[in-house]
């Protein structure tokens with residue numbers, strides 16, 4: 001299946017990079033599908049502790065999933081081509097300007113739905129009935145959309161979201177994918193779960 005190939009390809013690249021960094025001793029770590037650079041205690045996690053995400057190894061065009069509050073959080077390093085394509089799909093979207101304020105913090109209410117244009121941070125839960133959408137990053141026709149410009153496709157009931165997580169018109173999902181609170185700690189780390197200016201926890 002085309003989607004499996006894209007996702008697997010991205011994951012394989014990431015694991016290769018991770019293994020190169022940590023060496024042989026890191027092989028077991030590299031096999032963990034969810035990437036967490038910092039593990040709070042189980043009790044802290046259940047209380048909703050923030051998660052520090054290392055984004056330094058995420059290549060352009062790649063998505064890595066982090067776990068936060070038991071939810072998948074997608075972090076995508078968007079390419080210039082993916083960003084340039086965003087305005088072109090506005091007319092096909094239900095909420096192109098992200099006017100539904102419940103779906104993102106105020107600082108992510110912009111055309112990119114993010115703090116830095118290239119870095120997209122989303123809760124990877126479909127706003128229809130809660131499936132995890134698949135990542136289709138390429139700007140090319142897909143079986144579900146001949147004019148596809150990259151984004152997310154939910155296999156459960158065929159909802160589509162663009163490369164900013166904005167929902168298409170005419171699909172079951174009622175709202176854009178949610179953007180969690182987050183901020184940049186430095187150039188290589190995002191703290192998921194905490195607004196900018198609120199410190200490390």
Ligand code: FES
Nearest residue numbers: 126128129154157
């Ligand atoms: S859960 Fe995603 S379309 Fe229904």
